[in-house]
Amino acid sequence: MTKMSAALTALIARVRRWGAADAAVVPAAVVVVDDDLARCCWAPRCENYGRSAGCPPHVSGPSGFRRLLKDYRLALAVRIDVPASALLSSERDAVMAMLHDIVADVERTAVEIGFPGARAFAGGACKRIFCGAHTECRVLSGKGTCRNPDRARPSMSGFGIDVSRLMQAAGWPGDYLGSPKATEDGMSWIAGLVLIV
Numbered sequence: 019m020t021k022m023s024a025a026l027t028a029l030i031a032r033v034r035r036w037g038a039a040d041a042a043v044v045p046a047a048v049v050v051v052d053d054d055l056a057r058c059c060w061a062p063r064c065e066n067y068g069r070s071a072g073c074p075p076h077v078s079g080p081s082g083f084r085r086l087l088k089d090y091r092l093a094l095a096v097r098i099d100v101p102a103s104a105l106l107s108s109e110r111d112a113v114m115a116m117l118h119d120i121v122a123d124v125e126r127t128a129v130e131i132g133f134p135g136a137r138a139f140a141g142g143a144c145k146r147i148f149c150g151a152h153t154e155c156r157v158l159s160g161k162g163t164c165r166n167p168d169r170a171r172p173s174m175s176g177f178g179i180d181v182s183r184l185m186q187a188a189g190w191p192g193d194y195l196g197s198p199k200a201t202e203d204g205m206s207w208i209a210g211l212v213l214i215v
């Protein structure tokens with residue numbers, strides 16, 4: 019096993035230790051960025067639009083992400099399987115927080131093992147997930163740094179990242195939870211992305 023594949027295997031194992039999660043390596047070039055998906059943040063306007071440093075218009079958007087992608091060869095797609103009912107309940111923020119925690123952990127670990135440019139992206143808005151009790155995002159208010167630097171990561175939505183196609187590129191068909199058994203169990207999924215090298 020090469021040093022690179024050993025490192026990637028270790029990162030995947032780290033994600034799997036979270037239990038409900040899995041990860042797969044994909045070429046960075048297969049990550050699809052769609053301007054129309056990013057547009058969904060403001061048309062119709064999301065309640066989190068403009069409320070944190072991790073959401074539009076305070077992120078570089080599709081054009082910035084396309085530029086960033088050119089500097090990477092490999093990425094890790096991260097998936098959490100979750101009951102669909104949890105995403106429609108008060109549990110949703112805890113599930114999304116776990117996704118942020120996982121990708122932030124992968125990013126940190128990747129940096130430690132020799133990939134200093136690792137960058138993580140999650141789903142969901144950090145303002146709602148981590149700072150719902152605060153009136154303002156501390157970064158946007160100019161009153162300090164992020165309250166959750168070890169956890170909160172930018173939302174993929176604001177960059178127009180096509181998550182369904184990311185799932186397919188990872189070898190998880192977009193409808194892989196659409197099987198009769200999965201439907202019976204009412205399962206769904208959420209996803210994140212870590213650019214590695």
Ligand code: SF4
Pocket residue numbers: 069070071072144145146148149154155156157158163164165166167170
């Ligand atoms: S301070 Fe809160 S809302 Fe602002 S970027 Fe950090 S986690 Fe997000």
